[in-house]
Amino acid sequence: MRHSSDDLPLALYSADQVRALDAALIAAGTPGFELMGRAAHAIWRALRREWPDAGAVTVLAGQGNNAGDGYLVGALAKRAGWQVQILAVSESGRLQGDAALAHDEAVAAGVEVLAWSEGCEVRGVVIDALLGTGLSGEVREPYAAVIEWINRSGCPVLAVDIPSGICADTGQVLGAAVKAQLTVTLIGLKLGLYVGAALDHVGHLVFDSLQADSTIVSSQQSAARRLAGDVLPQVPVRQPTTHKGQLGHVLVVGGDHATGGAALLSAQSALRSGAGMVSLATRAEHVAAAQARLPEVMSLAVASANQLHALADTITVWVVGPGLGLAPWGRSLLSAAAASGSAQVWDADALNLLAAGAVRIAAGGVITPHPGEAACLLGISTAALQADRPAAARVLAQRYDVVCVLKGAGTLVANPAGQLLVCDRGDPVMAGAGLGDVLAGLIGALIAQGCSAWNAASLGVWVHACAGESLAYKGNGLVAGDLCDAIRHLLQERAACRN
Ligand SMILES: NC(=O)C1=CN([C@@H]2O[C@H](COP(=O)(O)OP(=O)(O)OC[C@H]3O[C@@H](n4cnc5c(N)ncnc54)[C@H](O)[C@@H]3O)[C@@H](O)[C@H]2O)[C@H](O)CC1
Numbered sequence: 001m002r003h004s005s006d007d008l009p010l011a012l013y014s015a016d017q018v019r020a021l022d023a024a025l026i027a028a029g030t031p032g033f034e035l036m037g038r039a040a041h042a043i044w045r046a047l048r049r050e051w052p053d054a055g056a057v058t059v060l061a062g063q064g065n066n067a068g069d070g071y072l073v074g075a076l077a078k079r080a081g082w083q084v085q086i087l088a089v090s091e092s093g094r095l096q097g098d099a100a101l102a103h104d105e106a107v108a109a110g111v112e113v114l115a116w117s118e119g120c121e122v123r124g125v126v127i128d129a130l131l132g133t134g135l136s137g138e139v140r141e142p143y144a145a146v147i148e149w150i151n152r153s154g155c156p157v158l159a160v161d162i163p164s165g166i167c168a169d170t171g172q173v174l175g176a177a178v179k180a181q182l183t184v185t186l187i188g189l190k191l192g193l194y195v196g197a198a199l200d201h202v203g204h205l206v207f208d209s210l211q212a213d214s215t216i217v218s219s220q221q222s223a224a225r226r227l228a229g230d231v232l233p234q235v236p237v238r239q240p241t242t243h244k245g246q247l248g249h250v251l252v253v254g255g256d257h258a259t260g261g262a263a264l265l266s267a268q269s270a271l272r273s274g275a276g277m278v279s280l281a282t283r284a285e286h287v288a289a290a291q292a293r294l295p296e297v298m299s300l301a302v303a304s305a306n307q308l309h310a311l312a313d314t315i316t317v318w319v320v321g322p323g324l325g326l327a328p329w330g331r332s333l334l335s336a337a338a339a340s341g342s343a344q345v346w347d348a349d350a351l352n353l354l355a356a357g358a359v360r361i362a363a364g365g366v367i368t369p370h371p372g373e374a375a376c377l378l379g380i381s382t383a384a385l386q387a388d389r390p391a392a393a394r395v396l397a398q399r400y401d402v403v404c405v406l407k408g409a410g411t412l413v414a415n416p417a418g419q420l421l422v423c424d425r426g427d428p429v430m431a432g433a434g435l436g437d438v439l440a441g442l443i444g445a446l447i448a449q450g451c452s453a454w455n456a457a458s459l460g461v462w463v464h465a466c467a468g469e470s471l472a473y474k475g476n477g478l479v480a481g482d483l484c485d486a487i488r489h490l491l492q493e494r495a496a497c498r499n
């Protein structure tokens with residue numbers, strides 16, 4: 001999915017919520033067929049913007065209102081002099097209600113409506129008007145065959161409202177799903193467009209409110225909200241009298257034998273992200289490298305947890321897990337962190353030890369699992385986790401009474417109250433080593449500077465993703481150290497534009 005522009009709404013709805021929204025708009029006096037007509041115009045505008053010279057469309061129409069949108073687009077294209085064919089996919093009976101009216105309007109405009117079959121020929125741009133928010137359960141035949149037929153056609157595809165076969169609530173593929181180059185979504189953004197497999201199916205996303213009454217829209221409960229820079233919390237501003245003691249002390253704990261690099265990256269990230277002081281508790285063999293690379297960081301050779309007790313009272317936030325390992329050494333240090341009573345950010349092996357029941361995390365902390373670690377914490381397969389990422393993030397936050405950052409394309413931030421934030425920024429180049437270590441250190445530094453766990457996780461995820469996006473030009477060679485510098489610049493820009 002190409003990145004969103006920040007003028008998109010923040011609210012993300014479930015299928016039921018967007019249906020309730022449609023119903024509320026109709027109840028308030030906007031006929032459903034009027035909304036469908038506005039939808040068709042929005043789709044037709046987006047189609048001509050994306051493929052101005054196509055001159056031909058092939059509408060694949062199902063039997064609900066999603067199809068109705070497609071029929072009306074066909075009528076508009078026909079009247080504009082384009083070549084139009086509509087291939088109707090019917091499972092049972094005739095079209096109902098507004099979809100039937102839309103069908104009749106297309107026929108009246110002179111559009112040829114044929115029954116779809118494998119032998120049909122695609123002309124121009126495919127308009128996927130098979131299934132929208134009314135999809136329930138795995139896609140049945142013949143729709144699954146039609147979806148595969150569309151994906152095999154090699155033609156450009158515009159998906160109406162949501163790519164057919166994508167679940168509007170979870171983003172998962174329900175058996176088969178259309179791969180679109182452009183999705184035009186209507187009235188409200190669906191959560192399922194932003195998470196899971198949907199990110200490989202949506203293409204460029206265009207939103208149109210259909211001039212829906214904003215008071216009705218804003219009163220509708222949403223399932224999640226998008227992270228957007230202008231509504232994110234700010235890092236507390238440094239005053240002329242601010243001294244480093246007021247900017248918190250981050251202790252990064254990790255780096256067992258041969259895995260010192262991860263802890264170093266977290267420490268580097270915490271430092272670059274503005275923490276007042278950063279200490280690193282690690283194996284003795286890593287201290288020389290740490291001091292050489294990060295002289296501002298106090299690097300401690302730690303053989304046992306006892307050495308941390310003297311330090312514990314000066315620590316604002318513990319960032320534990322990068323390269324920690326699962327051996328007794330790492331477990332003892334994690335236990336010391338859990339017992340400290342200070343703010344906690346647990347990542348990587350700390351989460352594997354948590355999943356194993358070796359240690360418990362105190363309420364109010366932050367966990368930052370990648371999908372595999374999250375699946376382990378939930379005792380499910382990674383595939384099952386990825387099938388419903390929003391549910392997984394919420395369950396983890398509630399089960400451990402923490403803020404959960406579920407990493408991956410479309411990173412999610414959930415809290416025990418059930419609030420869910422979705423990050424639609426970032427870039428595939430970020431799927432690289434060490435970037436999770438950087439995020440953990442960044443979140444720790446934001447907590448050290450006075451952010452709550454929720455604000456630190458939300459702001460940290462968004463800044464981390466935007467920083468990665470700014471480095472996408474480097475291609476797959478994105479280096480975690482570069483990311484730390486890009487994060488520092490972004491945080492400074494945000495602070496500067498506020499002063
Ligand atoms: N006024 C409005 O509500 C507007 C809605 N818009 C568009 O309408 C769709 C939602 O329409 P709806 O009729 O509720 O459902 P769909 O058209 O998405 O699908 C219903 C259709 O699909 C069949 N079906 C359901 N599940 C399956 C399955 N697993 N396999 C196969 N077939 C399935 C079902 O039998 C029905 O025939 C929304 O997305 C918008 O595109 C307008 O845009 C705005 C006004």
Ligand SMILES: [K+]
Nearest residue numbers: 131160162164
């Ligand atoms: K669709």
